[in-house]
Amino acid sequence: MSFSKAKPGRVCPHQVAFLLDNGLRRWLQPPHRILRGHIKPGATVVDLGCGPGYFTIAMAHLTGPHGRVVAADLQPQMLARVRRKAARFGMADRITCHRCQSDGIGLKIKADFILAWYMVHETPDPAAFFHEVQSLLKPNGRLLVVEPKVHVSRVAFAAIQSAAAAAGLIAQAPFTRLMSRGVLLVLA
Numbered sequence: 001m002s003f004s005k006a007k008p009g010r011v012c013p014h015q016v017a018f019l020l021d022n023g024l025r026r027w028l029q030p031p032h033r034i035l036r037g038h039i040k041p042g043a044t045v046v047d048l049g050c051g052p053g054y055f056t057i058a059m060a061h062l063t064g065p066h067g068r069v070v071a072a073d074l075q076p077q078m079l080a081r082v083r084r085k086a087a088r089f090g091m092a093d094r095i096t097c098h099r100c101q102s103d104g105i106g107l108k109i110k111a112d113f114i115l116a117w118y119m120v121h122e123t124p125d126p127a128a129f130f131h132e133v134q135s136l137l138k139p140n141g142r143l144l145v146v147e148p149k150v151h152v153s154r155v156a157f158a159a160i161q162s163a164a165a166a167a168g169l170i171a172q173a174p175f176t177r178l179m180s181r182g183v184l185l186v187l188a
């Protein structure tokens, strides 16, 4: 069951990646400021549905040289953008790109923190998605889920939280940001 007002399983096309990384967004959603309370130096973190890597570079700054960032996405064109960006910012050694499949993330990792920003509503089966995500977290690991209000109603977001809870991911704190609904979850 999908929770999106948009067509289930429909992803944000890589051709509009420029909409996801621009000056207006940096002003509205400054990536370092948003993430700095969630990522410690040396952490292992995943940018799930990373798109063109808007948050990936900030995540790599925050984990530092001893950390590890996995940027994961369905679309190879998005991952190609992340690779170019990682090289440009001198972060290629700490960022690994991973191509997900539509039926699963397919990572073998234990992460301290996972970011799923504006992507859960694009997954075809959020229940299966959260079940896999919880298996990727270390005990006490955190997952920050943020969804766009334009695609995800209040009711739909409540359903997303229920699917997360059914997978053992417990709401720890709401996350509020202009035009977005979010929640910080912890692996119970």
Ligand SMILES: C[S@@+](CC[C@H](N)C(=O)[O-])C[C@H]1O[C@@H](n2cnc3c(N)ncnc32)[C@H](O)[C@@H]1O
Pocket: 011, 012, 020, 048, 049, 050, 051, 052, 053, 054, 055, 072, 073, 074, 075, 078, 100, 101, 102, 104, 105, 116, 117, 118, 119, 122, 123, 124
């Ligand atoms: C709207 S974009 C958001 C990108 C990024 N998180 C951001 O905030 O800039 C959603 C991204 O999630 C990816 N995506 C959608 N479903 C996915 C899935 N099941 N597994 C991995 N990536 C997925 C899409 O390919 C797309 O790049």
